[in-house]
Amino acid sequence: MATVARDKLARMLRGDVAGAFSVALTTSADVLSIEVDGVGSVAFPVSSAQARELLGRGQPARFGRGEETLTDPGVRDTWEIPTELVHARWDDDALNDILTTVKDELGLPIAAELTAGLHSLLVYEPGQFFRAHQDSEKDDSMIGTLVVTLPSDHSGGELIVRHLEEKNTYRGSTAELSLVAFYADCRHEVAKIRSGYRIALTYNLLLSGDTALPEGDEGAVGELAGFLREHFSTPVFSRYGGRPAGPPNRLVYLLDHEYTPRALGWRGLKGADAARGSLVQAAAERAGYEAVLALADIKTTHSAYEADDYYGGRGRRCWDDDENAEDDDTDDLADYDIQELIESTVTLTHWTGPDGDQLEATSLDVDEDEVCASSGTDDFEPYTSDYEGYMGNWGNTLDRWYHRAAIVVWPREQSFANRAETSPGWALDALAEMAPTDAQAAAATLEPFWDGALRARTSADSARISETFGKALRTADTVADAATASMLLGPFRVENLTAGGAAPFAKLASQYGRPWAVQLLRTWAGAGQPYWTVGGPERGRWAADSLPGLCAGLRAEPGGGETAAQLLVDLAWTWLREAIDSAARSSSPRSRDGGLDALGAPLASVLTAAATTGPADTRDTVLEHVRRQQDAVTALEMSALRAAAAPGGNGTRDETGFGELAADCAARLRSRLALPSRAATDWSITLAADGCGCELCETLRAFLADPSQRTLDWPLAEQRRRHVHSRIDAAELPVSHVTRRQGRPYTLVLQKTDALFTDELTQRATDQADLDWLVAEWHVPPAPQTT
Template sequence: MCATTENKDLTPYQSEYEGYMGNYGNTLDRWYRRAAVVLWPRQRSFAARAEAGSEGALRELQGHLDTGELELARTLARSLAPIWKHRGSGEAAAPLFTAALHVAVGLEEADTAAMLLAPFGVETLGERHVPDLAEAAARYGRTWSRGAVGSWFGPVAAYTGADRAAWLESLPGLCAALRTADGDGDAVAAPLVEGVWQAAEQQLTGWLDVGREAERRAGMERLGVPLARILQACDPKTADTIVTALRGLPDTALECLLPALRTAAHRPTTVRDGAPAAHAFQTLADHCEARLTAAVTRPVRAADDWSLTPAGTCRSGCGLCPDLDAFLTSRTRRVMDWPLAKDRRRHIHSRIDLAGLPVSHTTRRQGRPYTLVLTKTNAVFTREQAARIRAETDLAWLREKWPRPRG
């Protein structure tokens, strides 16, 4: 039910008139008072209060649990389902998550407990929550624990946010505490690490597809710290899975693996991080050493070799890219004059730019169609020389900081 009255039918409780001031006209302001009466069914009073304040609702539920009114607490908690949505993440939401987690454990009802915990972000978790997390996992089982952890991740997020970066720094300690807690903390730690790794792997795969070297390298380096923290938080099985996946990636993955090893070397793996982390880092270091050794022992490009890798896969069926790839892979062709219409020139431009190739493209505006002029630049040689110097520097650092174990 709703009733309204227009302003013109109301009597203002205050008016203020200001006359003409020279730069603007006269004004008249009026103030009115309005009121609303809100009614709801008595049986929904708890949900209505909860929608106005989550903290009060959780305190009320905890109060019923403390006085032994378990069924009432369950009934009231179930009534929150339609309104118990996003509750936030990070340090600001940690006290609310603490209260929700304590209630979830006390309800002894798996579905309702999962509903109460689902709206929080994974960055909310901290070592203060370990006892209740381990108890909840022991009470509700590993399938429930995996589902609860999955709900805290939501869509795959980037690792550039301050909350996520700070939380990742605490991840090794959090997982170590979970694995040694009473209850079944490992049921939370395992899917926690797997979820973080899944997000990191998707980002890593995405950066590997970027052809522009400077952009790709910057993105890969940013993933180095998260990757190091993930490995430091791993159990043996997950560590082996992650290392196997990383070793199967192309050489450009070293742009992420080396920063991860530098991060681990800066903060050496401790006893708390565990043997799996130490073994994982050493295995990755050996892998990187083998890749870098192969890179620095390749023959230096001949002075007359202008060949480049193809521009990647073209899914448009344009019919142009085979000719482009033939020009790119040629050892002797440096310049290509290519009469093309505007849209076809634009397509070739984008293929070259997306692949980050050392090829300039200009249009000679004579005749019809205009001629696209492709020219391989001296960066064909200088980029390879820079890559070799970088590989030699990285290899020297790697052999100093991560020497192969004897025996």
């Protein structure tokens, strides 16, 4: 199989540059003098006696875990002398010469200026140590750390620096200054002191000035530009086969060092990243593409097994706010036998502008066909991991999460679309600022992903939905094109349209015409789709809370507002009618009554809106449909009438039809109350027909209908007992059903309960209270007298 372009690019960059991640040198102790308040001058080599004096000025060193700064000798056990007590002076240009060497060895730009700022003076006594940790940038220009170990007679205390799979170990000297410089993202530790005292100054390394690298080799730049063109012109095939999709939208090249958001920038790239970044930037420019820097979170999932029956725990690393160290509390990967890679996901969390500034938060999952790297992610240290043991059908997996930086390249004409995919609100603001022709062209690049991107970023945040919808309405007006406006507004739902959007929507309806408005509203409402697949409870709340005010607002606007209001009432009623019918068909009385009760407020709003919007036959259609329902519809009617009578309701208006609804509800209640009360000896129960006419149901129905039979002993096999159980429970009958586990088959014992009487009395009391309320609130006329 031919090597894809992105892998050719990664392979070329892997061999093209190689930079050191740490550098060590020694120099005479004569170039440095140190005074500590309360101790005086520090003599070299540092004696044990003077080391103990220094300890007297120190305090337990702290480390960071998340947002906290902690003291824990199990993680960091050393003494730190406050910086304000320490006065370190270097002779002449000694420190500048050291920093020049460090800059060259680390591969930093020649024209840049590397400076060092004192951070701490540390004293380690026997038995003390600092577990593996990682320094973060304490300043926007910080690129690394310089450790100056003072000469002293001690054993142990080695400084161990790691990056990827490499490890360098550095030991102090008894006569000279030992200096180690390394990039801030390198993991490092101080081994336990076996004897004597280890004393060290630490400095923050700051890079400033002209940090640009020289332009890369013309041949290399040209070859990389060719790889980029090939990548962006080759269609992507689905991993499951089928027809190829279009070419990739971006290329994500993962870098080898880690960066915090504050330190991410072209001038702050470290080691090999800096040289590679310069080459990719030049190649992108030559090919006519745009390159930005990004931060990525990567999750890998491997099949894995515990070694030696060890149960793996969970670990997490944290950035330090003081020493900026990270507790090395992650899982020891040696505890697992790691098998094949199951899945790897890359999510971009931040990116910059093309010039490397204007850092923006983002959230973009990147396809595997868009990612490449010169170093595998498994070569890095995960910042957390999670092992899941065998769970029956799945498990034995090890999830690991990593922080990496990346260079992201995309065609210039796709720049707007790439940013819009992660921030629809930003895209709408940007479109609104463009001239109509430019906005239409830019919006056309959004169409392939706009629906999914907008829904994914607003579905769980009502405030964001409202804000974004308002922007979309304004932008749809600005683009001055009906098709573009439909595309931008299409992903929203009718629930997003409230009274506040009446004026801008009416303006759009007038601008683009009635057919445009009708089609958009039908799309928002999910017209033609089963009601349970659209809207849900949100549709009911929208109808109850927003529909009358929205329709009133639309009618007040000139142009297409009246038509839009009429269509909204029709769409709301179409959904509500199907919801009423579905609730009324429920075999569970509680589900049926609860469902109908929840639809009362939406019904009241539909009647109110229908009374003032469109022809009167809409209201009549609604009332007729309600009147045709079974007797249980009183739950719906009472709920609607109470909503209409509540403060702010519109129940006093005759044209709404609430009077007719109240009359129908009263008639149903009176009809139920007119039935004679159940006799004390009447144990009959009616089992509603649900289409099942099996012999078991016929036997059950006969037992229930018998007014004198209270119990039934019924030998049945398990599956047949289960069917009877389900019929009783679904209908919520006042019948207990237990299995007497004697003989074969077991006996199902059915017994009618006293709830048959108490429930009926409760229902009659409720019906009477409801009828009294209707008479008082809605002035329902009394029932006609019979002679």
